[in-house]
Amino acid sequence: MTEKSTGKSEHQRVYWLRDAEQQFPELDRNLTCDVIIIGGGITGTAAAYWMRQAGARVVLLEEELVASGASGRNGGFLLTGTVEHYARAVALIGGEKTRRLFDFTVENIRLMKDFIREHEIGCDLDESGSLHAAISTEENVELRESATLMQTDGFQVEYRDEADIAALTQSDLYKGGLFTPEDAGVHPARMVSGIAKEAVAAGAQIFENTPVTQIIHDDYDSVTVETPKGRVSGYLVLLGTNAYSQLMDDFFQDKILPVRGHAMVTSPITQKLWNPVIYANFGYEYFRQLPDGRVLMGGMRESVPGGDAQHFNELPDERVTTQLIAYLKDNFTALKTFTVDYEWAGIMGFSRDGIPMLGSLPGKSNVFAAGGYTGHGMGFGFSMGRLAAQVMLDGENIGMDLFSLRRLVK
Numbered sequence: 001m002t003e004k005s006t007g008k009s010e011h012q013r014v015y016w017l018r019d020a021e022q023q024f025p026e027l028d029r030n031l032t033c034d035v036i037i038i039g040g041g042i043t044g045t046a047a048a049y050w051m052r053q054a055g056a057r058v059v060l061l062e063e064e065l066v067a068s069g070a071s072g073r074n075g076g077f078l079l080t081g082t083v084e085h086y087a088r089a090v091a092l093i094g095g096e097k098t099r100r101l102f103d104f105t106v107e108n109i110r111l112m113k114d115f116i117r118e119h120e121i122g123c124d125l126d127e128s129g130s131l132h133a134a135i136s137t138e139e140n141v142e143l144r145e146s147a148t149l150m151q152t153d154g155f156q157v158e159y160r161d162e163a164d165i166a167a168l169t170q171s172d173l174y175k176g177g178l179f180t181p182e183d184a185g186v187h188p189a190r191m192v193s194g195i196a197k198e199a200v201a202a203g204a205q206i207f208e209n210t211p212v213t214q215i216i217h218d219d220y221d222s223v224t225v226e227t228p229k230g231r232v233s234g235y236l237v238l239l240g241t242n243a244y245s246q247l248m249d250d251f252f253q254d255k256i257l258p259v260r261g262h263a264m265v266t267s268p269i270t271q272k273l274w275n276p277v278i279y280a281n282f283g284y285e286y287f288r289q290l291p292d293g294r295v296l297m298g299g300m301r302e303s304v305p306g307g308d309a310q311h312f313n314e315l316p317d318e319r320v321t322t323q324l325i326a327y328l329k330d331n332f333t334a335l336k337t338f339t340v341d342y343e344w345a346g347i348m349g350f351s352r353d354g355i356p357m358l359g360s361l362p363g364k365s366n367v368f369a370a371g372g373y374t375g376h377g378m379g380f381g382f383s384m385g386r387l388a389a390q391v392m393l394d395g396e397n398i399g400m401d402l403f404s405l406r407r408l409v410k
């Protein structure tokens with residue numbers, strides 16, 4: 001296994017992780033279980049929760065703290081859909097696949113909202129919807145077409161024209177947009193931490209500060225993973241390591257690519273700016289106002305050469321932060337003066353076709369992986385954890401025509 005060559009960004013620089021503390025012990029003994037989950041992000045914690053509901057004995061190993069990867073460093077947007085607008089996705093992969101992928105995310109958001117309510121997870125659930133804002137005439141055409149196609153396919157969306165979008169965004173930058181009322185915003189680290197706590201309450205064992213250093217395939221029916229102070233043996237392994245999966249197994253070298261994403265949070269702004277979370281320019285820029293008035297702005301990784309460099313360095317590139325600041329100052333009159341109180345980066349896992357993946361590794365039938373969300377893991381991850389439980393524990397193959405990672409062995 002390759003060493004993770006990260007430049008570690010301090011948690012205090014990440015708005016969502018500023019108060020993060022260790023909640024679960026470090027592994028210091030040998031254990032046996034049914035399923036070993038590696039990685040404590042949305043994927044790993046959700047899988048642990050759902051696998052416990054199904055009755056499996058689960059051990060989750062996280063090398064830092066739960067949610068310290070991309071799951072605690074994102075925008076907290078719960079969006080319907082994939083990285084592509086609906087109309088473009090239909091053109092690329094066909095109508096039926098697109099509808100089912102988008103349906104999966106609608107179900108994921110409903111499931112998350114139900115979970116948050118049922119378990120009273122204090123993660124600032126904001127149910128004001130999302131707005132996809134078009135930066136160009138071309139994107140506006142795509143969004144208008146997407147609205148029509150989505151309405152025909154039964155999705156609840158509304159197209160907004162240039163005047164509407166100017167009122168909603170308080171900016172004249174955008175040409176039109178797509179409003180999705182059921183989308184939401186959350187405090188992502190508290191959401192993931194809440195899932196982890198419920199998984200433990202249901203009987204899962206979670207260990208933090210416990211890096212997996214080696215996966216040993218004993219035979220077809222058992223696997224052992226090594227950590228510095230203990231080993232865990234089980235029947236099945238799930239890699240919930242997303243962008244880091246290529247460090248776990250070479251198979252992922254050209255299948256889940258690490259891409260660095262940036263975000264920052266301003267000082268509190270007294271004026272109320274926007275209700276929905278806003279995703280603009282095909283998702284390259286996104287922003288929202290948080291409950292304490294601060295503005296979170298993320299994206300713009302393509303605005304400077306090497307900004308989205310494919311490596312594991314979580315330290316933000318100052319040039320990208322400068323672009324994020326300029327975007328707010330240039331486009332919103334209420335945002336001429338603010339300070340940047342938090343700035344950070346996180347590593348996303350991009351798949352080659354923008355579609356997430358789930359399945360066992362060729363030649364290692366008891367080692368599974370789920371990831372490759374291409375910047376949309378909060379929109380997929382909770383349901384993906386449930387699907388992983390169904391696929392791994394019940395041998396079901398639902399959704400595998402959408403997500404099978406074997407499609408990438410070509």
Ligand SMILES: Cc1cc2nc3c(=O)[nH]c(=O)nc-3n(C[C@H](O)[C@H](O)[C@H](O)COP(=O)(O)OP(=O)(O)OC[C@H]3O[C@@H](n4cnc5c(N)ncnc54)[C@H](O)[C@@H]3O)c2cc1C
Nearest residue numbers: 039041042043063069070071074075077212346376377378
């Ligand atoms: C700046 C930014 C903004 C984003 N905004 C959004 C958004 O608004 N909405 C959205 O849907 N998505 C967003 N994303 C993407 C989203 O964060 C990810 O898709 C999602 O968090 C992936 O979750 P995961 O659990 O699969 O991976 P991660 O959260 O990255 O978790 C993987 C975990 O594996 C652990 N790990 C790695 N190696 C080992 C090892 N050897 N042993 C033990 N543990 C290990 C890591 O420490 C990490 O905690 C954004 C991402 C970034 C970086």
